[in-house]
Amino acid sequence: MKLKDLFLKTRSCRRYDESFHIGEETLESLIDLARLAASGGNRQPLKYLLYNAKEECEKIFPYLAWAGYFKEWQGPVKGERPSGYIIILGDKSVTDTFGVDHGIAAQSIMLGATEAGLGGCIIASIKRDELCEELKIPDRYEVLFVIALGKPVEKVIIDEIKDNDVKYWRDEQGNHHVPKRSLKDLILRL
Amino acid sequence: MKLKDLFLKTRSCRRYDESFHIGEETLESLIDLARLAASGGNRQPLKYLLYNAKEECEKIFPYLAWAGYFKEWQGPVKGERPSGYIIILGDKSVTDTFGVDHGIAAQSIMLGATEAGLGGCIIASIKRDELCEELKIPDRYEVLFVIALGKPVEKVIIDEIKDNDVKYWRDEQGNHHVPKRSLKDLILRL
Numbered sequence: 100m101k102l103k104d105l106f107l108k109t110r111s112c113r114r115y116d117e118s119f120h121i122g123e124e125t126l127e128s129l130i131d132l133a134r135l136a137a138s139g140g141n142r143q144p145l146k147y148l149l150y151n152a153k154e155e156c157e158k159i160f161p162y163l164a165w166a167g168y169f170k171e172w173q174g175p176v177k178g179e180r181p182s183g184y185i186i187i188l189g190d191k192s193v194t195d196t197f198g199v200d201h202g203i204a205a206q207s208i209m210l211g212a213t214e215a216g217l218g219g220c221i222i223a224s225i226k227r228d229e230l231c232e233e234l235k236i237p238d239r240y241e242v243l244f245v246i247a248l249g250k251p252v253e254k255v256i257i258d259e260i261k262d263n264d265v266k267y268w269r270d271e272q273g274n275h276h277v278p279k280r281s282l283k284d285l286i287l288r289l
Numbered sequence: 290m291k292l293k294d295l296f297l298k299t300r301s302c303r304r305y306d307e308s309f310h311i312g313e314e315t316l317e318s319l320i321d322l323a324r325l326a327a328s329g330g331n332r333q334p335l336k337y338l339l340y341n342a343k344e345e346c347e348k349i350f351p352y353l354a355w356a357g358y359f360k361e362w363q364g365p366v367k368g369e370r371p372s373g374y375i376i377i378l379g380d381k382s383v384t385d386t387f388g389v390d391h392g393i394a395a396q397s398i399m400l401g402a403t404e405a406g407l408g409g410c411i412i413a414s415i416k417r418d419e420l421c422e423e424l425k426i427p428d429r430y431e432v433l434f435v436i437a438l439g440k441p442v443e444k445v446i447i448d449e450i451k452d453n454d455v456k457y458w459r460d461e462q463g464n465h466h467v468p469k470r471s472l473k474d475l476i477l478r479l
Contacts (some may be wrong), residue, residue, distance in 0.1 A: 102404045103318075105292070106325040106397070128293075131472055135296040136396060137411055139470045140357060145471045146477045167330060169374055186476070198413070199423025206326060207395070210400075214292045221327055225345070235479055257325070261429070265331045280333045282321055287336045287378065 100214070107257070109209050110277065112218030113165055114179040115249025121183035121217065126248075129185065129211040133204035144193035145204055146240060148186040158233055159184050163245055164224035168266045181220075181247035188240040200244040208246055218251035254273045260284075290404070297447070303355055304369040305439025311341045311373035311407065316438075319375065320400040323394035334383035335394055336430060338376040341386075349374050353435055354414035358456045360421050372435035377429040378412030388406065391433040398436055403408055408441035450474075 100108075117128075128148040133145070150156060160181070165174035187204055189197040205221045212219040222245045230242060253275050260278040267277045290298075316339040323335070340346060350371070355364035365371075377394055379387040380434045402409040412435045420432060443465050450468040457467045 102295070102322060102401055103325075106322050109325070109327075111327055127472060128475065130475055132292060132296050133292075133399065134469060134472060134475055135299070137299075137301055137399065139413065141457055141467060143455060143475075145475065147475055148477050148479065199389040200393070201394025202389025203396040205389070206393040206396045211292055223329065237479075240477075265333060266329055277331060279324060282317060282324060284331075285320055285324055285335065285337055286317065287338050288429075289338065289427075 105210055105213055107212040108253035110218065110257075111220045112251040112253060112276075113152045113220055113247075113249075113252070113262045113275070114175045114253040115181055115218065116134060116252050117178050117182055117249065119250035121151070121248060124150060124218070126151060126183060126185060126217050128215070129208045129236055132207040132211040132244065136203045136207045138200050138203070138212060141158040144190050144196050144197055145243070146190050148234070148236070149183075150186075151249075156181060156184060159245065160276065162226040162230040162233065163222050163247070165220075165222070166267070167224065169269070179252060182247040183248040185246040185248065186234075186236075187244045187246065188228040188236070188243060190240060191241050194241050197241075197243060205244050205246060212248055216250070217248050219249075220247045235281070247254050295400055295403055299403040299409045300408070300445035300447075300465075301444060302419060302439070302441040302443060303410055303465070304365045304438075304443040305371055305408065305437075305440070306442050307368050307370045307372055307439065309372050311356060311438060311441035313339070313418050315405050315407070316341060316373060316375060318405070319398045322341060322397040322401045323463060326388050326393045326397045329388040330395070334380050334382050334387055335390055335433070336378045336380050338378065338424070338426070339373075341373040342378075344376060345373075349435070350422065352416040352420040352423065353437070355410075355412070356457070357414065359384050359459070364440060371439040375436040375438065376424075376426075376432060377434045377436065378426070379433050381428060382429050387431075387433060395434050402438055406440070409439075410437045424476040
């Protein structure tokens, strides 16, 4: 697939076919992409937790906040929840400053998920202390992101931005619309 | 190209064929990938400056630090310097917190550069104040990264990490070696 097409398809997805099973080797292949990506000073301080079992996913779900602009929406209903998660951890025994390594890794994982026929969502709004307690994550690690993964059941449509309004929205058919700034708005000419 | 192969090829490159010209449309196509990538709260606060003219590139070069682990190396010599730059700016009129948006964008640009037959290097060690003065970048923008781009003339080899030593090194043939942690070291089993 051409990279542009892969990028067009790589959308934040929040509703999945929960009955779909994600294989362990698929999750590992996504980490293998992140592994090959750049890291500040080549320190490679990130570690990953992988989850694909139903009972594990059910444990993780309550600690995540979904779609900040949808105040009324509590996240995907049962049957449409993720069937896998990757938790990106910062290993504080390597460094205390993770820079943007987890952004680089998350983008790598998201692109890989699309290639594998999955969709995902990078979640930063996490009840971190409670999640660490639930999953028994040692103090040595900082939870940076949770990436939800699954087989998408929602359509995401890229719109041109209007009136500088960046809020995504959902139409009557349940399609998710994301306003994106245009190329000419992003490239500065000084 | 399969994504794994693209990731294997997407290495930080620091020596280029400076005589190679990078077209404006190539630089714009890289921004178009970054444009389509995820952004925290969909705020899309990044802006981009593009440079591909010889005299512009010569202006930018002195403000960049290259390869932190090579204490003796002052960066690429004349003839092997980048023939293009993308400066990633944070637009403070949109938000003051850019999170890891510039990591996501930088990784997108690096992958696109590889697809376009180029190599690049994400540079964070920048004399920011002097660069802003030189290029007349308004106060409204924060310089987040400079991405150097060009036609690679160095070979980068991925090595298995030994003794936890993350420092990259150069062999007698001038090949650049990057030690990467193995997949099993990155995936935690709690």
